[in-house]
Amino acid sequence: MSKTYRIACIPGDGIGPEVTRQARKALDVAANRFGFSLDWQDYPFGAAHYLRTGEIFPESALEEMGGCDALLLGAIGDPRVKPGELERGILLTLRFRFDQYVNLRPALSFPRVPLPVPLPEGRRLDTVVVRENTEDLYMGLGGRAEGGSLSFSVDARRAPYELKGELALWTTPPCPLAAQVAVSTRPGVERIARYACELAVRRGEDRVTLVTKANAVPHLYGFFEDETARVAAQYPGLKLEKENVDACCYHLVRRPDAFGVLLCPNLFGDIVSDLLAGLSGGMGMAAGGNIGDGLSMFEPVHGSAPDIAGTGRANPLAAILSGELLLRHLGEHEAADAVGGAVTAYLEESDPEGLPFELGGTSPVERSGDEVASRIAG
Incomplete structure (x- = not known):
């Protein structure tokens, strides 16, 4: 049947x-x-x-x-x-x-x-962005205030966890301000890193490239790097490489076919995937x-x-x-x-x-x- x-x-x-x-x-x-x-x-x-x-x-x-x-x-x-x-x-x-x-x-x-950046003879573009889709700056946690004092509750639910709390900020002297909170968790990073590694293996590739910016945002993206490295170590023969997001964009417009599987936190994945869409036609x-x-x-x-x-x-x-x-x-x-x-x-x-x-x-x-x-x- x-x-x-x-x-x-x-x-x-x-x-x-x-x-x-x-x-x-x-x-x-x-x-x-x-x-x-x-x-x-x-x-x-x-x-x-x-x-x-x-x-x-x-x-x-x-x-x-x-x-x-x-x-x-x-x-x-x-x-x-x-x-x-x-x-x-x-x-x-x-x-x-x-x-x-x-x-x-x-x-x-x-x-x-037609491609805006022609590829060398015999080469073709076959890259895939694996973008983490539920954390980072896209969790919707934040607010704006005109009077120099901002507070908001955190109440987010994902399948592996619930996230709750309160955040209070103020400026001296008072001035308008805004805040958007980015969060990464071990369960969140682990599952997207595992998906990327398994995809690379299925594609017959020997590396995953992590798009990061830990040099400027060490707590958030340093954590993402550490958790990804822990997962990638479980895949013998698979190498984890790292590219800062700005350098990655630079390399992509010079050699669009330079990467296979690109693993990205939510914000960077949003940007890099649209860049690749333009580069692929x-x-x-x-x-x-x-x-x-x-x-x-x-x-x-x-x-x-x-x-x-x-x-x-x-x-x-x-x-x-x-x-x-x-x-x-x-x-x-x-x-x-x-x-x-x-x-x-x-x-x-x-x-x-x-x-x-x-x-x-x-x-x-x-x-x-x-x-x-x-x-x-x-």
Whole structure:
């Protein structure tokens, strides 16, 4: 009997529904070819739903999604809604509720996709950022004060622990101030370091590069270094290398293919992964996954692009490649290989006009999705 996976889907805002439709098409074709099925569970959350109902993300939907095998997300964000309102209410809610502690961001070079920094002959870009996704400055701990005195409570929950406390700060003489607290814990660092090491082993590599800044921020990132070194020592034959984040960015723009697995604290991973997206051909080719031990979420990282929504100019390849990550997460590796191979074949075989607008062609989003799906079918 074939296996059925329940997949939650939030198409979201802007071009989200357009690119998600093409990703679903590709995944359904792959599922049919390799003998399993996808039971799509659709959810309406995003700007239109919020403006119509005032509801961002009800608890009942979170409970339902917890029973799914994965989540495909299109894009979140709309100029009619205050910046951050939907992103915090949907994206961060999902990441923290389901403890998606890995943000996975592959950066690959593809045929016919121009790179801003050309690679040496015979070389290709195949780097992956493993970003810690639940700690560091992104825990939302902080505040602002106009009168020189600031205090706030700390109350954060992650799967391995609860963090509680009080912080009080003041200036003499009084002046406006702001504070944002960054936290790293042994359980938090240990699990992301282990994920990075195991990924490097699966990729057949002999090193993991930790992106750090312990020379300037010794308590926070020195701790991250120490805990990562303790984990990496458990993997014989795997070397842990360290690069300060500024030096790492410098090396990337000179030799984008210089690294394999990059392990990053949350803040640095956010920055470095977008740099690599630019170096590998643009956001329209950038897939992403938010992975944990429960529900994991897969999404293109290009945002909702409301300026081109409805024009047919959206590039669906990042969404389709995010679907490839989703299939790999489910353990359907043959199907995932077929999806990734179909994207490569489409780019290799199409005439220039047949490529997405972002890549210099004139292919509407639907046609690009059809081209990929036909190659998955075989």
